[in-house]
Amino acid sequence: MRTPTTARSAVELDDVDRSILAALQQDGRMSNQLLAERAGVAASTCLQRLRTLQTRGVIRRFTVELEQAALGYQLQALVSIRITPNARARLTAFADQLASDPQVSQVFYLAGAADFIVHVRAGSTQDLSDFVTEHLSTNPIVASTNTSLIFDHRAGSNPL
Numbered sequence: 001m002r003t004p005t006t007a008r009s010a011v012e013l014d015d016v017d018r019s020i021l022a023a024l025q026q027d028g029r030m031s032n033q034l035l036a037e038r039a040g041v042a043a044s045t046c047l048q049r050l051r052t053l054q055t056r057g058v059i060r061r062f063t064v065e066l067e068q069a070a071l072g073y074q075l076q077a078l079v080s081i082r083i084t085p086n087a088r089a090r091l092t093a094f095a096d097q098l099a100s101d102p103q104v105s106q107v108f109y110l111a112g113a114a115d116f117i118v119h120v121r122a123g124s125t126q127d128l129s130d131f132v133t134e135h136l137s138t139n140p141i142v143a144s145t146n147t148s149l150i151f152d153h154r155a156g157s158n159p160l
Helices: 015-026 031-037 043-057 085-099 127-137
Strands: 074-084 106-109 118-122 142-151
Touching: 015 031, 015 043, 031 043, 074 085, 074 106, 074 127, 085 106, 085 118, 118 127
Parallel strands: none
Antiparallel strands: 074 118, 074 142, 106 118
16 A cells, blocks of 8 residues: 555654653643753754654654544444455555545554554444445445444553
């Protein structure tokens, strides 16, 4: 699905970089001044370090975590998808199609029993059923699906 890339070596981080990253993992909206205080460096040094971490690909993007129920999504599910063997050439297009659906929050391309796992949000069981039926089961490249409801979710701490 992906074009091969050159292996990327790990970026060397010092204690200041690690302090900056740890603080941002707790609060991505932290001001540069407070971030600099937490890291024990001048604000100008902190800003330069932050830009360098972004340029070197350590920080890919800044995001916000949304409360799905507050947005009307009462259910979340992980849908495992197995693709038909003759559809391998269309994996990228299929993944892009899934990722563009507003009910889909994440798409994972896998090795193993399933080819994809899709994190889906739904307002009701009927909405979830409609998603699986209309977007997956009727798609000719989908061999099978297996849906698991998410009861609760805990994000990992992502230690450095």
